[in-house]
Amino acid sequence: MKNLSILFFLFLFFSIPAQVFSQETDSSQDGKTDDFSPGWAIGIKASTLGFGGEIVKSFNKNLNLRLGGSYFNQKYSLSFADAIADDSWTYTTVGSVSLIMDWHFSRIVHLSAGVLYNMTVMKVEGLPTESQHIGDIEVTPETIGSLTYQLTPNEICPYFGIGFGRSISKNKVVSFNFDLGAVYQGSPKVSLDATGMISPTANEEQRKLLEDNVKDLRFFPFLNFQLSFKIL
């Protein structure tokens, strides 16, 4: 997740000057400021649901429809767990296919609502690769076994948020948009799996307990930085 945040900032750092430059260029070339022409745009984005792109259709100067997709997968090795299991990994997959409507109630601020097909999965896996010892007994990694915890939210999720900027420019080529909102993902489903000596850990009672522990994680925060190019 830390890596994801760094990527966001890097993207922001490089994208903002580009947006400013394009606006200045557009302004100096034709001097248009408020004229509206409906059209299509494609965009690239970096969000808390991964990296991706969008197709944007503007119907009038207040209403845009966005169809997009994003994906990001990261595998982390946890150094603090190396002492107990040579490889302890977490796999995080975020991603979505989204259909979002923007309503611009002011020049640069809009409200957004839509629906996402949510591909987010968080998986933690502990898997030793070297034998351990209990007293004089050598215990192989296979005998110790592995423990896998997986958190999966609902697949179909409503979204509501507020945005700044435009996902398709009214009268220029390049536009920038920032979204801040929440995805209602429902209470996540927990699956628990274990093998070897620790296999009794993954029983139904424990799974229900873990699921109950995260039942309040119903909202997924959505931040999106998007750069769009009007094509039609």
Next chain:
Amino acid sequence: MKIKGLLSAALTIILTLSMVTGFDSCKIDPMNGAKLIINYDLIKTFINVQFVDATTGELIGQTDNTEVKVIITGANADAVLDNTGIKKDEYYSTNGFIGLALNPNNEFVPTISNPIKFTIVASLDGYISTSKGVTIGKEGTYHEKIVMVNISNPPNGVVVKEEKGIGNLQGGTVQEEITVKTQNDEASITIPAGTIIKDGNGNTLSGSLDISLIYFSNIEDESLAAFPGGLMTTVNQDGQSLDGAFFSAGFLAIEINDANGIKAEIFEVNTAELKMMVDDRTYNPETQAQVTDGNVVPLFSYNTDNGEWNFDQEVTIEGGSRSTYEVTAQISHLSYWNFDWFWGFPCPDGIQFLFVGDYSACGCTEFTGIMRRQADNTFFSYIYFWACEGVPIQTLWAPPDMPVYIEWDQGCSSLIVDEDFTYIDNLCAPDVMEIYFSVEGGNTTVVSVDIMGRCAANANVEVRPTYGAWYRPADSWCWKWAFMYAGHAEICDVVIGQEYVIGTYFNGQWYQENVIPVQDTYIYWEIELPDELCNELL
């Protein structure tokens, strides 16, 4: 092993992610209340040992805190662990039980062609030290009963003579002949004047001596059951180590200490003379008849380091002055002395037994008895079968061509073998012998027992042991065994309404609970594991 770290890892990851991803994450602990449950089933071979007083038949320490000290010797002593998997130099019994195990590492996995051999050497103040050789050719659960003789209360067939402050040694030399004999001349030892007596390190003894002379009859059950080393053993003869069985003519245990507590082991200048009566009912397997004068019997001395018997000499049976027959031997060192015919070359895989009957909803149950020789009806060994429905039990390392019969224990269970005696003419026959049994008494039920081990240092870790549970009626001392896997045992033949004692031995501690079963009784038993094990596990 730090298995608990798996839990910590998961907790930390989920907390970190949920703090980023969840609005309410600061209030959420995804792992709250979760436990790491460990199925502690590493060990595949258990050796359960009971220590029994030869006279009373009771477990030593069952009513007090008496502990039998055990050391493991022999060729594969390194393979033996406590039943928790921890190796110790010394083990101590609790309530008369010890749970040992074989290290499951590849180099210690027993096979018929490469069996694991070791000796359990048991000692306790006031009792005669004893041992039992164990040979294991397959993984599984084995039961051993070690019968020990209380010197101040010996059983039938064991005669103890103790002389305190006898003789006078100067510079290690006996000044006047010393003779100690049992009350009815069953045995005697004579140390001539001029003999120098030394300990195992070559130090001479001095002053007066305390001498214990103990005679074990080869006829009485109690005495044969208590034979130090047992009757199935290993001998060193002609440079070879041979497994086999003893047909005994008698056994002597002698211990000599001086006033300073130095233990005698070596006689120099002269030899000491041993005399022992030989009961005229003694069976000589070489002549296949009762003994008579002129028969020759080998004499073996005991090696306490490895629990094996060393051939020393042959002696001739002669007519005796106060008994029908006697033997005389000149010895140059002190030991246990065993006058035996050795019956060698056991078959690695012998006859199979299949127990057929109503298992009363249990897949497996225990049958016990005494194995006797057909030739002279003498005790040969205690015998245990852990019988599972439809699964033949193979006899391992049985003596060939030695007809025996099993006298079944019938009073300790509602599962009764149909015949009181089962005759086996050849323990090495490639046959399956069916043993039929029935349920008597009725009104029995199954008690389910779940045992959960916890470590005080980490309440979020549960250990489910694989071992077993002992149980007995509260008014009886006949313990029976029920196998436990992953902390769960089913005790199948308990009578509804009768009080039982259920216990288990784990890492030197005995856990016990009384229960009166009703239909479908369930017991949840939580035990706190010793720190020693927890430290290894966590």
